[in-house]
Amino acid sequence: MKYVSFFLTLAVSVALAILVSRPIGQIPPLAPLLDPNHGFWQNSYSEDQIAKEELSLENLSAPVEVVYDENLIPHIFAQNEQDLYRAQGYVTAQHRLWQMEFQTLAAAGRISEIVGSRALELDRMTRRKGLAYGADLGLKFLEENDPETLALVEAYADGVNQYIDQLSDARLPVEYKILNYRPEHWSAYKSLLLLKYMSDMLVGDRDLEYTNLRKILGEAGLNKLFPEFPKENDPVIEAERVWDFTPLAVTKPDSLSYPDHMLAMNPLNQPIDGTGSNNWAVAGKKTKNGNPILANDPHLSLNLPSLWYSMQLSTPEHSVKGATLPGALGVISGFNQHIAWGVTNATKDARDWYKITFQDESRKAYRYGNEWKPSQFRIEEIKIKGEEAFLDTVVYTHYGPVVYDQSFRSDRADVNFALKWTVHEGSNEQKTFILMNKAKNHSDYNLALDNYSAPAQNFVFASKSGDIAMRIQGKFPLKWREQGKFFMDGADPRMEWQGYIPFDQNPSTLNPERGFVSSANQHPVDPSYPYYVFDNSYEHYRNRRINRRLREMEQITVDDMKALQFDDFNLQASEALPVLIKLLGSAQAGSPEAEKYLGELSSWDFFADPNQKAQTLYSIWFAETAESIWRELRSTDLPIVTPNSYQTIDLMASSPSDSVFDMKSTEALEGADYHVKVGLDSLISIMNKWVAEEGDYSWANYKRTTIQHLVPDFKPFSVGNVYTGGGSGIVNATGSRHGASWRMVVELGNEIQAFGVYPGGQSGNPGSRFYDNFISTWANGEYLNFNLRTPDQQEGVLFKTTFN
Template sequence: MKYFSFFFVLAIAVALAFAASVPLGPIPPLAPLLDPNHGFWQNTLSEDALAEEELVLGNLSSPVRVVYDENLIPHIFAENEPDLYRAQGYVTAQHRLWQMEFQTRAAAGRISEIVGPVALELDRMTRRKGLAFGADLGLKYLQENDPEMYKLLEAYCDGVNQYIESLTPAQLPVEYKILDYRPEPWTPYKSILLLKYMSDMLVGDRDLEYTNLRAILGEAGLSKLFPEFPKENDPVIESERKWEFTPLPVIKPDSVDYPDQSLIMTPLPQPIEGTGSNNWAVAGKKTKNGNPILANDPHLSLNLPSLWYSMQLTTPEHSVKGATLPGALGVISGFNQHIAWGVTNATKDARDWYKITFQDESRKAYKYGQEWRQTDFRIEEIKIKGESAFLDTVVYTHYGPVVYDRSFRSDRQDVNFALKWTVHEGSNEQRTFLMMNKAKDHAGYNAALDHYTAPAQNFVFASRSGDIAMRIQGKFPLKWKEQGKFFMDGADPSMEWQGYIPFAQNPNTLNPERGFVSSANQHPVDPSYPYYVFDNSYEHYRNRRLNRRLREMEGITLEDMKALQFDDYHLQAAEALPVMLRLLGDYQADSQEAQKYLTELKSWDFYADPNQKAPSLYAIWSSETMESIWRELVSQPAPVVRPNSYQTIELMTLSPTDSVFDISSTPQTETAADHVKLGFDSLLVAMKKWEMEEGDYSWANYKRTTIQHLVPNFKSFSVSNVYTGGGSGILNATGSRHGASWRMVVEMGEEISAFGIYPGGQSGNPGSKYYSNFISKWANGEYLNFNLRTPEQAEGVLFETILK
């Protein structure tokens, strides 16, 4: 332990030194931080060394038993739900308090309070998007419509707060000590805010960029480069699905005055490319044991502490296990004695922008049809550590907050844009998960989803009775074709959403003939679905690889499903590299290195395994080629998005001499081959630099997967250079900073068999041996046994605690 303490001290010193060189706010007083009785020394002990057999927890109606297994996964046994969730709050806070509070501070736009002015613009944008406003409405909705749910939230908060009240300065998580602040009481509002934060992480929009693209390319050019369906569409809901309902009518205005101006402004941050998820379920007729098998691996930022916290929650009526979201009640992705379920992002365009015409400089009224509607003002007081508070006035219309206006933009364009988003409406996602935790069949699964609004998710399902299902769930606006693809005139009432698609008519399927259901962030449906569906970020490779494998496989086992989650086959490279090599033609490789790279690329089997070198070469060559092709389009002042890789590769394959490849600023006419050659030249330059500075360019060393602490400056609390394969667009979608944040496979037999893993550990304390102990297993495609436990199953118990 003394050696560990020494290196822990060294890590803290490195973190502080880095923080001192990078603006992060005032460095805390060193004396309290180094105090052996209260400082970070107290954070060097792991949870098993601090375990107590009994703890007094107020407001319980009966004792609660908490059994920790060898991986520090708690199994909570309570006699009723209020006690269960009070204990869940307490136990989660024991291990993840700082993470819970930091994430809700981020969602509320309150990071400046703890790090100073460096976070001011981030906080301003967060507040202007209206996450806190949406949480206010969500809280009101629960109080008025679901008092039972609200009481359970209060029980959870009581558990968290009892833990906070028990903390001495010595017991504070180390991040509080470094950043020099203390935790606040937890509230139902914070739990609701956390779910709004997830919506913000997963939802994007490109209305402003598409507006610019339409002005630059014209309608025909836009349709050519950005088709709404790919040539090879393998949607979430199988194409054979027949829609046996009468859709609600959607009235398109006789004329739509689309804007023809380019907008020079900075769009909202979007989900990082490559962020996505996989889930699927196979029917018993395709499995070795005749039981349905479900798999789920949501892909998100790889962070420490992990986004997820594993636990089992048990009452006499139900027992559920899986991944919880610290700060929220119940299990988000998991299984119980009857069903299993999982989630992936449905990538639906759920945010639209409206141009607002104010009556005058006071902004007290805005034009709507033939009238002037009154605005509301929300004064956002942003407290800043070490400085006076910053006051920001945000104007609210009936559409939503005016995010961009005269007081918040980097340019001088006279434009005002309001954001309409389903997050700004009252909803009850927390009810969905608690009902799902207790559901017994497909009807219970559907009933739970009827409470779910945002973010849009693909919910996969399997049951012990043999059913498999998929439902794309969210509150989806009724839109006419192309509505919301470009920004709209807020003064025109005909631009309004015309209601919402009934939940029963959301895309769904039950027991399809093909014997499986699956999603990988691709198009949800084929063109036969009667409602308008659009998003800019659909996936085109993972889904096709997944569905091809599921169609081929028979006699499927749990081990097969684990292997499929860890599948490294690079379908994009398999389709693009032969085209690129053909277009490269008789390129004169005038160096030994160039010939070596070509040999490695030509002999590649298209698996992005960690020891392979060709994936690194392909990543650079394809990236530089795409950059060369679209540089002219994206280099102008008005922000745009470039065509996706699928469409670009299709153009390179089928129309290599198309005019889209020509660079207007040069006298000659360029083709796809010219860009491929320029890309290869760039590869040679990049590899010369890499080999001189880094040496080895095997895939794991090149992409350098890093699991980063939530405060990027705290590098000593991160894990770098994780040796693993995969990548964006691959089923094992492990990139440098994103990947499978949770992997789960469950066989729904007479005896349920389950396995799970995530890249982190149960503890949020960097000094604990349970902080990052899962990472090596996760990186190797290994899993933990995740079977349900009864109170009598004591094998492998680390310790247990009675809450009284």
């Protein structure tokens, strides 16, 4: 079966290269690909079939033992950190080399090197955002400030490179063979670049869209449709928190200057809907066994190979286990003998845009107050497979790179906008995880986080000593109200950030009276927090469902926390569906289909389980209603955003006759009821087509969750139609392409009990039985035992390897 799968993959890949209009690249040489001794046939193996008891790893100070459990999870036992991270690099490369390199090529804007000119615009934008520039500064920061961490990162790179140097053509990952290239050496720079790539995945901004909306709606209209705090704000840090510090003063300019025309550039890619996360910790006073319990499930793209790679890393001083990020040192979300921690994205605007006024067409200087500041130029050479390299000149100002100019995505020659982003400042996130892996208490946790700048995260914490905590950590600029919400005039020095919020004044809490801490990408604080906080993408449903359940629950067990991570209750539907039905009123009488669907909706319990049909109906009805409401606003050719679901539902419920519902293109005066009927008509039309073509409209069949290979063209390496429930805005946030990329639950008793799972497998090789073997476990809401192991533990051992 494996040989058949690989042959089909080869056929599909080559056919795509020949037939589609934008092929994946040059057709790979067929003879090497079909060579039975070196070609893709050699990738049809599982790792235990080729395991060796001993391997040579140079530069070790003592032997390192690696014990693989039955799920191919390695447990590395070393005598010191240098050896530990050198072995981590080697072991990770054994199983995830192609993924590691592909992701760093993407972060560096180098995908054109392997797939050709189809990736040129993507690479140009990546370079212009300055991810590689940020990694350069990060490496310089380590060289000048932290040679100890740099030495560990270099040890990791050495381990990766020793694996690459002994890698035969036969064992080369199949993606290299299909795309016809070979791996290059790893470096400390690449590990830092990977962390910058995570910042780009998780951080968004809507300055461009809000600038246009401000011109379209005016200040009053903008504030009405896009309030900065929801009516029901249940923030990350409990609203009862008293801020016991004296905030730094922030001076707002007397007058503000914004671009005076509409902006037609294409916005940067933003975090995709569904990108989010949950984490929480409950105190021992709320649990059955009297021990803190911590849970974490980051929501990201569902990809193969999986984003995460599970490991245990042990020295005589510490043992840590959890999810690692292939290419980075240590465990990112996990636990050790003393503490557990997890992360969610702290959605907060960390990128600002400044309009640059150049002195002349040479762009060698730009206005800043009464002066002309000199520009810097960075020539980006983008190599393209099979073609000549493309040279892109990017101008750098003291704010950052000029992403938009006359040569890139603008219909105006005088539009030049620079991006200011904390990623372009030297930082040491890698040290955070190295220290966190060894932390023993809340003080150690805080010391580790003091090194962390971006992307901003909500770090949840629990310890065996009984503490629970949450800290929103990132390097946050001091801003006056609404600063950075719109594009700003870079020629005005008053538009500058006025420093940074001190780390000890970032929102945090320790052992709150309510007995739990939690985050789900919602507002970080209530309005009493003394600094300006803003983002366009705050969550409004998962957080309230989690907090309500945690407030209600007592005698909590690990199984309770697993069930909460897999909770399918659709809070949005429970609030919106009664509004839709009420507004529909007498208009609901109509076709047999309408009566049938409304009957199914009326009897629904609001759980988005995989067999539920009402969840499918609701998701379509509400989406089509919202589309009708905001259609005229969206009809402009300019980049904008529309009000979120929470605000849309609130307006429908509280002000159904508001002028926002009126269609300016008609003479009649429409209210919310008009759009609800339009949405129902669209639902019937969509369902008629779906039933005729597909039949079953149960939620899992309609949603069709797919775990997709990192190269979308390689469909045989993906897993489609995963039978599972959940969805956007639901605690089990499993959509069609996004969801819980890792689930972990840890009880911190005398003997730590840990459980974890992710939607994939340990191997990056599609021919391995360990490539996707966790998916069904994950889809069913089940977990693997994730307890710490000792070197001499015999049960559940797949094989052992000793590095000498």
